[in-house]
Each structure stands twice: as structure tokens, then as C-alpha cells.
Amino acid sequence: MAENNASETAPAKKGKLKLIIMLVAVVILAIVLSVVGTLWFLGGGLPGLGGDDGEVGEAAEESFVPSTYVPIDKALVTTVQAQGRQRYAQVYLALEATDPQALSAAQLHLPLIRSQLVMVLGNSEFKDLQTPEGRRGLAERMLTTVNQVLEQEGEPAVKRVLFRNFVVQ
Template identity: 75%
Template structure:
């Protein structure tokens, strides 16, 4: 009887091995389909499926150019329109541009730019300079003024006017 039970154990082991292999292949297939589906739904496409229509010229045109800054060392100080009292405004300003030539031009024409910025700051109202919206509006007006000066001189414009320090009293 021992001989009869031995042949039955061998087919049972082969059946379990086939079952384990089928389950493993099924899991691997499910994981692969899950990854492919996720990539497709996220819009990345499937790797190796072509559809890469970008040419070398398009990739070269997308180079990153960091912003370069020019700090105006001396503060812009002026009186501002107050509520019946004499009020003061002081601003330390920096200019930002992605084109270094614009900052070189700004440095060259800095006396004219400082003069115009002091005029813009002096024409602002004390109450508007106390609000974040008022300071943002001042920065935009200053940016327009700086770019007008640079345009008159035939130079490229700057992208940003930043306040390093701003005080009204």
C-alpha cells in the first residue's frame, strides 16, 4: 500500500507548482497592466510607443535662462503726500531681468533711472503705500518707468522691480 500512495504525491506536487507559476505570472501581468494604464491616463504615454515629435530645435529653444538681479545700493528716499503732515518713504530697490544686457544697460543709465523712481515714489500717497496692494501697484509703476527709460535709450527692458526694504512713516 505504500507503493500506491507514492505515485499520488508526485502529481499533487506538480499541480501545486503549476498553480504557483500561474498565480505569479498573473500577478506580474496585473502589475504591468496597472503601470501601463497609469502612465496612459496621466498623459505621459507609454514608453517606447513613439509619438515623440519634438525636434532638436524645439528642445534647444526651451533652454532655461535664470533671472539676474541688480541691486540699487542707495535707498530711494522722498516725502510723500500725507494726511496734513509731512511723510517720508524709503525704498531699497533691485531690478531683475533674464537678459544680462538689460541690467548692464540699467547700470549705465542708473542716475536717470534713480531720478525717475524717486519721482514715482514721491507722487504716491501715504495711505496707498501702507497696503500690500498699493506697494504692488508702486512696483508695477516703477517697472513701467524703468522700461520706458531703457526703451528711450534703445536698450532691452527688465522683468521685475523688487523691494529689498520698504519703509513709510
């Protein structure tokens, strides 16, 4: 009888071991499928699984390029004519560009740029400077002026002229 008891316990241990191995395999499979599903859902693609490599190359080419800014420290101050009266305009500016070479060129040619910008500001109408549309127009004219100066010097163009402070009185 002792032999019968030993033979009955051995198959029960073998069945439990098989059950544990199958549970571990199912858990590992669930984890792998979860990771693969997450990567697919997030659009990361899976290398070597037939992912579209052409789209990844195009996305890398269209990467985000942050803008850099250079403030013009001294204010542009000039007189503006308004119905026979003399008014004053004071403007603090900053230049924006995605190419750092354009900003370094603007700093190099800053005396010429300031001179041209003062003339643009002085030729503006006082009533136009009081409206948001007039200020946007002034910013566009200033951008055109700055880019013309940089083009004459053979330098890259800036992206935008920004007002840091704008006072008319």
C-alpha cells in the same frame, strides 16, 4: 504496489508546479498592469504605445522660467510736497526679470535708472503714497521709467519693480 505509489505522487507534483507557475505569471501580470495604469493615470503616456507626442512637445515648450531679482542697495530718498509742507519718502527697491540679461543691464545702467526713479518718486503726491493703490501706481510708473531707460540703451525690459521697504513721513 511500489510502482503504483510512485506513479501517483508524480502527477501531484506536476499539478503543484503548474499552479505555482500560473500564480507567478498572474502576479507579474498584475504588477505590469499596475505600472501601466499608474503611468496612464498620471498622464505620463507610454512611449511607443500610440501616445500623443505632439502634446508632450508643446508642454516642453511652455516650461516654467523662474524669476530672478536684483536689489538696489541704496535707498531712494527724496522730498515730497504735501499741502505746503515738505515730507520725506524713502524707498528700497528690487527689480524682477525672467531674463538675467535684463538684470545685468539694469545694474550696468543703475546710476541713470536711480536718477530717473528719484524724479518719479519726487513728483508723487504725499497722500497718494499713503494708500496701497497709490503705491501700486507708483510701482507701475517706476517700471515704465526703468523699461524706458533700458529700451533707450537697447537692453531687454524688466518684469516688475518691487518695494522692499517703503517709508513716508
